[in-house]
Amino acid sequence: xxxxxxxxxxSVSPGQTASxxxxxxxxxxxxxxxxxxxxxxxxxLVISQDTKRPSGxxxxxxxxxxxxxxxxxxxxxxxxxxxxxxxxAWDSSTVVFGGxxxxxxx
Amino acid sequence: EVxxxxxxxxxxxxxxxxxxxxxxxxxxxxTYWMTWVRQAPGKGLEWVANIKQDGSEKYYVDSVKGRxxxxxxxxxxxxYLQMNSLRAEDxxxxxxxxxxxxxxxxxxxxxxxxxxxxxTVTVSS
Numbered sequence: 259x260x261x262x263x264x265x266x267x268x269s270v271s272p273g274q275t276a277s278x279x280x281x282x283x284x285x286x287x288x289x290x291x292x293x294x295x296x297x298x299x300x301x302x303l304v305i306s307q308d309t310k311r312p313s314g315x316x317x318x319x320x321x322x323x324x325x326x327x328x329x330x331x332x333x334x335x336x337x338x339x340x341x342x343x344x345x346x347a348w349d350s351s352t353v354v355f356g357g358x359x360x361x362x363x364x
Numbered sequence: 365e366v367x368x369x370x371x372x373x374x375x376x377x378x379x380x381x382x383x384x385x386x387x388x389x390x391x392x393x394x395t396y397w398m399t400w401v402r403q404a405p406g407k408g409l410e411w412v413a414n415i416k417q418d419g420s421e422k423y424y425v426d427s428v429k430g431r432x433x434x435x436x437x438x439x440x441x442x443x444y445l446q447m448n449s450l451r452a453e454d455x456x457x458x459x460x461x462x463x464x465x466x467x468x469x470x471x472x473x474x475x476x477x478x479x480x481x482x483x484t485v486t487v488s489s
Contacts (some may be wrong), residue, residue: 259426289473293409300459300479301401301409307473344409348474351423353399353411 260349262356269362276332278359280345283326288347290328292321295358296341304343305330337363366390366478368460373483380450384483386443386460391478394418394438397463399476400445402456402485410456413445414463414474427453450487457482 262282270276280290290308293301303312305321308328318333328347332339340363345356372384386398400412413434414423422434433446443460461476 288471289468289475291473291475293476295409300481301476302479303475303477306464306475306477307468312477342408346409346475348472351414351421352425353401353414353474353476355401355409355411358408 264356264359267360278330280328286324290323292330293344368480370480370483375486381448384445388441393441397465398443399461401459404456
């Protein structure tokens, strides 16, 4: 079965750029998306189809996907961005999630 | 307002059954794929099952095949998950989510753009 790998944790200082990676075999040949989940809340879609930002998602969130790696980038990171982030792809009619990355803003 | 509201969770003994429901409102339910996703305590997101708009296609994670059944009633704008032979490892918050399914220039995409607040299932004696 297809697997997506994320780093367990990423730390960033306020105002700096955070990058969260998601790796999978030939992931660039698939569409990747990203979800943000804060404690006690449901996941929220922040990036779809590699690079698209849904309505209401701040411009500081962006995505890319090439080769074996998809990347979620948060520019000018704010304290409110501290959360768990999950990548996701579609493979053989199944939904595949990465293990999640805890973003700490300190 | 687009909304998904799950219900039916609770405490059940190992080997027991439970039926989860998800009530959709604010959008044309019959035109969307739907998905169940679960999250065990302190763990990440795990996809459980998908169902196509007319119910003609259903897909499951291997760990629930033969035990769980996803279904929908488009006339009632509702999604269901029948869970049988429950195990301790099925303990989780279960989320209902709306799927966006389509094709790009070279491949198919699927992502969930609307999520419910979840319902908690606890399997314990």
